[in-house]
Amino acid sequence: xxxSAGQPRGRLKVFLGMAxxxxxxxxxxxxxxxxxxxxxxxxxxxxxxxxxxxxxRLAEGLPAVSRRSVRYRGTVLEEMDLPAILSRAPExxxxxELAHTNAPGTEHRKRYEDVEEVLTAGIDVLSTxxxxxxxxxxxxxxxxxxxxxxxxxxxxxxxxxxxxxxIDLTPEALLERLRAGRIYPLERIDAALNNFFRIENLAxxxxxxxxxxxxxxxxxxxxxxxxxxxxxxxxxxxxxxxxERLMALVEPYPRAQRLVRRAWRSAQRLGAExxxxxxxxxxxxxxxxxxxxxxxxxxxxxxxxxxxxxxxSDDLAAAVVDVACRRGTTYILLGHSRxxxxxxxxxLPLPQRLMQSLPGVDVRIVADRTRRPNGDxx
Amino acid sequence: xxxxxxxxxxxxxxxLGILAGYxxxxxxxxxxxNRPRPVRRILLPFTGQAISRRAFEAAVRLAKAENAIIxxxxxxxxxxxxxxxxxxxxxxxxxxxxLEAIEQSxxxxxxPVDSRVGRGRSARDALRKLLQQEHFDRIIVSADEDQxxxxxxxxxxxxxxxxxxxxxxxxxxxEDTRRISVEAVRGHF
Numbered sequence: 001x002x003x004s005a006g007q008p009r010g011r012l013k014v015f016l017g018m019a020x021x022x023x024x025x026x027x028x029x030x031x032x033x034x035x036x037x038x039x040x041x042x043x044x045x046x047x048x049x050x051x052x053x054x055x056x057r058l059a060e061g062l063p064a065v066s067r068r069s070v071r072y073r074g075t076v077l078e079e080m081d082l083p084a085i086l087s088r089a090p091e092x093x094x095x096x097e098l099a100h101t102n103a104p105g106t107e108h109r110k111r112y113e114d115v116e117e118v119l120t121a122g123i124d125v126l127s128t129x130x131x132x133x134x135x136x137x138x139x140x141x142x143x144x145x146x147x148x149x150x151x152x153x154x155x156x157x158x159x160x161x162x163x164x165x166x167i168d169l170t171p172e173a174l175l176e177r178l179r180a181g182r183i184y185p186l187e188r189i190d191a192a193l194n195n196f197f198r199i200e201n202l203a204x205x206x207x208x209x210x211x212x213x214x215x216x217x218x219x220x221x222x223x224x225x226x227x228x229x230x231x232x233x234x235x236x237x238x239x240x241x242x243x244e245r246l247m248a249l250v251e252p253y254p255r256a257q258r259l260v261r262r263a264w265r266s267a268q269r270l271g272a273e274x275x276x277x278x279x280x281x282x283x284x285x286x287x288x289x290x291x292x293x294x295x296x297x298x299x300x301x302x303x304x305x306x307x308x309x310x311x312x313s314d315d316l317a318a319a320v321v322d323v324a325c326r327r328g329t330t331y332i333l334l335g336h337s338r339x340x341x342x343x344x345x346x347x348l349p350l351p352q353r354l355m356q357s358l359p360g361v362d363v364r365i366v367a368d369r370t371r372r373p374n375g376d377x378x
Numbered sequence: 379x380x381x382x383x384x385x386x387x388x389x390x391x392x393x394l395g396i397l398a399g400y401x402x403x404x405x406x407x408x409x410x411x412n413r414p415r416p417v418r419r420i421l422l423p424f425t426g427q428a429i430s431r432r433a434f435e436a437a438v439r440l441a442k443a444e445n446a447i448i449x450x451x452x453x454x455x456x457x458x459x460x461x462x463x464x465x466x467x468x469x470x471x472x473x474x475x476x477l478e479a480i481e482q483s484x485x486x487x488x489x490p491v492d493s494r495v496g497r498g499r500s501a502r503d504a505l506r507k508l509l510q511q512e513h514f515d516r517i518i519v520s521a522d523e524d525q526x527x528x529x530x531x532x533x534x535x536x537x538x539x540x541x542x543x544x545x546x547x548x549x550x551x552x553e554d555t556r557r558i559s560v561e562a563v564r565g566h567f
Contacts, residue, residue: 142457142460254493257481257492258478258481264474268467296492299497303454303465303497304465304470305465305466
C-alpha cells in the first residue's frame, strides 16, 4: 500500500440494523446515489441483493466493480475484488455486509479487513451490519433468539466507524415486509417466521440495536469531552455517557449475592453494563467460608453477564474512585456498611466520600428488604 | 472531700462509659458474634420460577431444628450450541427474582441463607457441577418439579444413586398446589 502512503484515511459509515430486511442496503444505495448526484466518484464494491428486486433496481445507475471468482474445493465462489477496488480507487465505495467471511484464497479472512485496507487507501466506505454480528452481543442474542450467528466482527470495528446510522423499523413492520415476500422468497417465509423472525426476538434485537447506537454515540461524545476538558474542573471532567454503567461493591459474604441481584436488575432496567468490585486489603487471607462465597459470587457474575473486578488496596474509597473513573461508571450500588468503630467513626462515611470524589455518579445504598416494616411475614 | 471523691468517681465512670461506648463495637454485634454458627448445609435446588411451598417449609423446619444454613440454588441450562460459560440473562430474569423471594422469606424467619447458581447443559448437569464444587449435608428436592426440563424422575433416581448426601424428596399431595413464586418478592426487585 505504498501508493496510499500519506493519504488521509477514508471515512467509514455503517448502517446498522436489528435484522435482515430492515433496509440497510437500501439506505446505503440511496446514499450512494445522493453522493453520485453530488458529483463524487462512487462505486459499488460489493452488493448482496439476496434476490430482492427493489434492492437490485435501486443499484441500477451506480457504477460497480465486478466480483471475482474464487475456486475453493471444486466450487467457484463469487467474492469482492479487493485489488480491483484499490486500483479503481473511487472516492466512495459501497461494500455490503461488513461481517462476511471471505472464501479462502482471498487477501483477508474477513470483509472488515478488506474494508480496513480500502479505508487505508483513502477511500470512503459505506457498509452494512446487523447487530447480532457484533462479537460482544453474539451470546446474548443467541440466547434471546435461539439462533447462533457464526459471522462476527470485533466491536472495535464499529467503534472506529466515523458514523453509525441505525436503520430502525418496528418488529410489526418488518414482519409485514417478510410476509409480503420483500425479504425472502416465498418458500423461506414460513421457516423464517418460525425461527428468527418472531416478534419477541425482533423486539429484543431492536432494543439491543438502539442501545448499541446510543452507546456508540455516548462513547464518541465521551472521547471528545475528555480531550477538551483537561483544564476544566473535576465536575466537568465527569463522564457523561449516554449508556449507563453500574458498579456494585461486593465482599465475599453470602449477603453480597442479594446486592448483586438487585444491581443486575437495575442494570437490566437501564440497559447498562454491570461491574462488581471487590476491594481486598493487601495480603488478605480468605477463610474457607469466604473462599466459597467468592467462588459463588464469581459464578453468579458469570451467569448474569457481569464482570467481577478484584482490586487490592488499603483505601476502599480511593480504589472505588479509581476503578469507577477507569470504567466510566455512572452508578455505584453498595449495601449497608459494617458499623465503624474506633477512629474510623471520625471519618466521612463511604457513600459521602464517593459522592465527593465522583461528581456526576449516582451512589445508591441498597436496602435490606427483609428489615422493612411488616417485612417479617414469611 | 468525700463529696468531691464521689463526683470524681462519677465523672470517671461517665468518661469510662463514653470511652467504652466509643471503642466497643456497636449494639448487636457482640450478640451476633456469639450466635452459634450454622454447621449443616441444606441445598434446595430449583429450575423454574416457582418451588413447592411444602418443600420449602420442610427445608425451613430442618434448618431450624439442625441449626443449618439453607442454600437455595438456581440451576440454569446452557444450550448445547453455546459455550458453557455463557451469560444467561433470559433465564436469570426468572431465576433471580425467585432466589430473592426465597432469601427474603428465609431471612425474615431467621434462617441463615447462602444462595448459589449452578450452570450446566441440563438441570442434572448443573446440579452435578454444584455438588462437585461444594459439600452439602442434605438435599431437598420437590418431586413435583416441572418434568419438561426440570429435575425429572430420572434425575431424582440419579440423585439417590450417585450423590453422597442425605436426600429428601418431597412429593406434596396432589391438592397441595401452594408454591413460592416470583410474585412473593417484596419491593421492586
